[in-house]
Amino acid sequence: MPLSEQEQRLLEEMERNLYRNDADFVHAVGGGRGRRPNYRAIVLGVLLAVIGAGALIAGVALQMLIVGILGFAMMFAGVLVAITPGKRGATAPAPEEGSPSTGKPRGNQSAGFMDRLNERWDRRQERGD
Secondary structure, three states: OOOOHHHHHHHHHHHHHHHHHHHHHHHHHOOOOHOOHHHHHHHHHHHHHHHHHHHHHHHHOOOHHHHHHHHHHHHHHHHHHHHHHOOOOOOOOOOOOOOOOOOOOOOOOOOHHHHHHHHHHHHHHOOOO
């Protein structure tokens, strides 16, 4: 069922506002999208978590409460190390994907998930599916 002209205008206005607000939000938050993950911290965190799980199991098997508690603490610390973003990328500005006024990406490679979905939606509407 096609949209009426008023509904289409309203939808286009909402999309423009969303693109503008989304660009403002990404700029205000700091653009975590452009940051690369810190693989060293992830590997260290996973190793700490695995060692902590082993210590927790050993503490339960040996019925040594302190070993189990230390194992749990190591697991918790490992997960925190793995999921906490690095401080190096926090000060670097995020790369611009497009101008804030349009919200469109510069190239096809830098197109985000929502942009690809919008393009697919537009193609479907043109075909009349």
